Amino acid sequence: MATRVRPSNKRCAVIGGSGFLGRHLVETLVDRGYSVSVFDIRQSYELPGLTFHLGDLCDEQALLPALKNASLVFHCASPAPASDDRELFERVNIQGTRTVIQACLEAGVQKLVLTSSASVVFEGKDIKNGQEDLPYARKPIDYYTETKIEQEKLVLQACDREKDFLTVAIRPHGIFGPRDPQLVPILVDTARRGKMKFIIGDGTNLVDFTFVENVVHGHILAAENLRPNSPICGKPYHITNDEPVRFWDFMSEVLVALGYAAPRFHLPYILVYGLALLLWLLSMILRPVLSFKPTFTPMRVALAGTHHYYSCDRAKQDLGYKPVVSLKEGIQRTVQSYPHLRKGA
Numbered sequence: 001m002a003t004r005v006r007p008s009n010k011r012c013a014v015i016g017g018s019g020f021l022g023r024h025l026v027e028t029l030v031d032r033g034y035s036v037s038v039f040d041i042r043q044s045y046e047l048p049g050l051t052f053h054l055g056d057l058c059d060e061q062a063l064l065p066a067l068k069n070a071s072l073v074f075h076c077a078s079p080a081p082a083s084d085d086r087e088l089f090e091r092v093n094i095q096g097t098r099t100v101i102q103a104c105l106e107a108g109v110q111k112l113v114l115t116s117s118a119s120v121v122f123e124g125k126d127i128k129n130g131q132e133d134l135p136y137a138r139k140p141i142d143y144y145t146e147t148k149i150e151q152e153k154l155v156l157q158a159c160d161r162e163k164d165f166l167t168v169a170i171r172p173h174g175i176f177g178p179r180d181p182q183l184v185p186i187l188v189d190t191a192r193r194g195k196m197k198f199i200i201g202d203g204t205n206l207v208d209f210t211f212v213e214n215v216v217h218g219h220i221l222a223a224e225n226l227r228p229n230s231p232i233c234g235k236p237y238h239i240t241n242d243e244p245v246r247f248w249d250f251m252s253e254v255l256v257a258l259g260y261a262a263p264r265f266h267l268p269y270i271l272v273y274g275l276a277l278l279l280w281l282l283s284m285i286l287r288p289v290l291s292f293k294p295t296f297t298p299m300r301v302a303l304a305g306t307h308h309y310y311s312c313d314r315a316k317q318d319l320g321y322k323p324v325v326s327l328k329e330g331i332q333r334t335v336q337s338y339p340h341l342r343k344g345a
């Protein structure tokens with residue numbers, strides 16, 4: 001009988017390894033002695049010893065060479081959350097994730113770590129210290145969230161000790177750090193256009209913002225603890241900075257550190273949410289003749305005006321997780337990494 005060649009434990013693939021989180025993950029894995037192959041639709045950097053495979057994750061034939069000899073796969077690719085292209089989200093996050101699972105099984109991969117999102121339980125209403133047993137959002141707030149829910153279910157249900165295929169999902173929240181293309185750049189762009197003068201609601205809502213290196217740390221701990229007898233198989237884990245902060249204090253700290261004024265005037269949440277909904281509907285109706293993307297989408301307004309912070313006790317207990325970079329240090333390092341976004345630059 002032919003024996004299956006066991007791939008090296010330190011050989012892994014990162015799907016989405018050119019993206020913000022993916023690249024930080026790749027760099028840390030390389031530092032820790034892993035041999036890494038990157039699969040992405042684009043190549044954004046080079047690193048000695050790293051193999052890049054370019055392609056669409058929905059294409060199994062393109063994926064297979066990247067997974068060859070890997071015992072561990074991280075899947076952290078997704079279309080940008082700001083997109084409103086439903087078809088793209090369904091194709092990549094749902095159909096594409098089925099393809100990733102299939103390709104892992106064919107290539108003999110033993111462990112799959114998915115980057116999910118804490119937002120899979122968020123419906124636009126307050127979540128305070130949310131645990132992993134909260135139900136998935138029944139009314140997901142956008143296509144991104146809707147398809148991240150299906151994606152997480154697919155990956156967790158694929159966990160099968162009999163087939164020697166173990167899966168786990170990491171649910172980060174509000175990732176920030178050097179090279180993030182979303183949070184700080186969108187914030188600064190909004191400030192430069194004079195639209196960051198207002199606080200939505202009373203400004204006391206608490207939120208998790210998670211420094212990218214803590215998210216990477218959570219992923220690697222999950223991968224290294226994923227064994228047939230471990231309690232983590234087939235489960236989701238919140239990974240946060242474990243320091244909920246007022247949404248508007250966080251935004252103000254980043255803005256002020258970059259030389260912009262902090263927002264000062266308050267607007268009622270319900271008014272801004274209603275306006276955002278109206279603008280979004282208008283943008284949909286007018287799409288065939290006029291294309292515009294409102295800055296204050298219903299999703300962003302909901303995130304800016306509600307509590308959404310999560311407990312990471314389960315990760316502490318099962319993975320031995322503890323944030324490695326504090327929020328204060330994370331903000332400092334992030335701000336320093338964006339000299340071109342400073343006022344007047």
Ligand SMILES: NC(=O)C1=CN([C@@H]2O[C@H](COP(=O)(O)OP(=O)(O)OC[C@H]3O[C@@H](n4cnc5c(N)ncnc54)[C@H](OP(=O)(O)O)[C@@H]3O)[C@@H](O)[C@H]2O)C=CC1
Pocket residue numbers: 015016017018019020021022039040041042055056057058075076077078079080092096115116117118148171172173174175176181182
């Ligand atoms: N940023 C955040 O605050 C949070 C992110 N997450 C999750 O973390 C993961 C990483 O996010 P982040 O690093 O911010 O996102 P990025 O957009 O920076 O990275 C995603 C990468 O995946 C690539 N990609 C997209 N579609 C495909 C495809 N069909 N085939 C191959 N590659 C593809 C992207 O390419 P391209 O840029 O060309 O599209 C990009 O390089 C995602 O799964 C996201 O849902 C979860 C919680 C919070």
Ligand SMILES: CC(C)CCC[C@@H](C)[C@H]1CC[C@H]2C3=C(CC[C@]12C)[C@@]1(C)CCC(=O)C[C@@H]1CC3
Pocket residue numbers: 081116117118119173174175182183186187190295296300303304
């Ligand atoms: C215009 C301002 C009111 C807000 C500017 C900052 C926002 C762009 C960000 C604040 C919270 C962020 C966030 C995400 C994207 C960027 C923000 C909306 C996610 C939606 C990214 C993907 C996820 O899985 C959840 C994140 C929640 C927080």
